[in-house]
């Protein structure tokens with residue numbers, strides 16, 4: 001006889017109760033559902049506000065000060081990289097001005113031997129993680145697929161195909177777990193990219209296999225010219241975790257305190273073997289999508305101006321001054337450090353790189369395919385023919 005609906009419901013409730021972790025810690029013990037409004041500690045003017053939820057402890061002022069310092073360096077780096085594009089030294093640069101709290105706050109919460117999976121927009125996060133800025137910009141200059149050693153730095157190449165890095169993050173995180181290590185993977189993704197199939201597959205896989213991965217969505221409101229409301233009908237991108245059984249949270253991404261607090265908890269949760277977390281950071285891209293994009297075709301300067309007033313850096317500065325952690329002298333020393341680093345970057349990027357054209361075929365596969373070898377040979381033959389035509393000599 002077919003089971004009655006009542007009996008089936010009772011069995012499902014019992015199974016759910018058994019599946020619930022015996023020992024769960026704040027903040028995710030209340031289930032999968034995120035806070036109804038983004039978690040924040042600071043309002044737009046840098047004043048402390050009543051917490052949206054008691055689930056998170058604010059970070060220490062020392063940690064916040066260090067985050068501020070790195071954000072100052074990050075913003076100056078971003079300005080310098082944009083200038084290098086105008087000087088023809090970079091092929092393209094996707095600015096992350098306005099997203100510094102998301103980028104710096106998140107990477108500060110992982111260890112150097114945890115894995116990081118960035119996108120093309122996350123150069124500031126990479127520099128903040130300690131990777132040489134020239135190596136970070138190597139991809140954007142067009143010299144190589146990646147300028148740093150991914151294995152040695154525990155940092156994947158900056159990913160341009162949307163969302164594919166999330167599958168890599170889930171797989172690597174699961175691999176670490178299978179090897180009995182406690183490393184986690186932190187993976188960044190944009191709002192538009194959450195519409196990609198890979199996002200959903202990665203969440204599903206990570207949840208089923210309890211892979212220790214933290215997915216951080218930087219919701220900056222725009223996927224090039226497509227606004228969020230034309231991209232999704234979900235009330236918040238964080239809610240997309242619920243259907244997969246992934247605990248999720250939404251955060252004011254321009255409040256560094258909130259980013260540090262929530263991503264920190266998420267990393268702890270994943271490292272403790274409790275499974276993946278999805279964190280949505282509400283933020284805004286202050287510049288155009290890249291230097292090749294004309295943002296005036298799709299958004300008003302009023303909107304940009306309104307967000308400029310929510311600047312994460314200005315907000316943090318006001319807060320740190322109000323608690324006596326920052327004064328003019330210290331602020332000036334950080335600004336000087338940022339100038340020095342920008343000058344060094346400019347000088348180093350003005351040196352012409354020595355790039356072997358055939359090198360773009362290396363490091364694609366462990367064992368190159370016959371097709372790839374053929375393409376590499378074609379490039380080498382063309383270079384030789386050109387050399388002969390120009391000089392009359394064999395290359």
Ligand SMILES: Cc1ncc(C[n+]2csc(CCOP(=O)(O)OP(=O)(O)O)c2C)c(N)n1
Nearest residue numbers: 121160161162190191192193220222223224
């Ligand atoms: C699979 C794939 N489809 C399309 C593109 C072209 N593309 C590059 S960036 C972008 C928008 C991404 O927006 P979002 O995920 O919100 O990230 P953001 O650029 O705002 O950081 C698109 C459609 C791509 N890179 N990869």
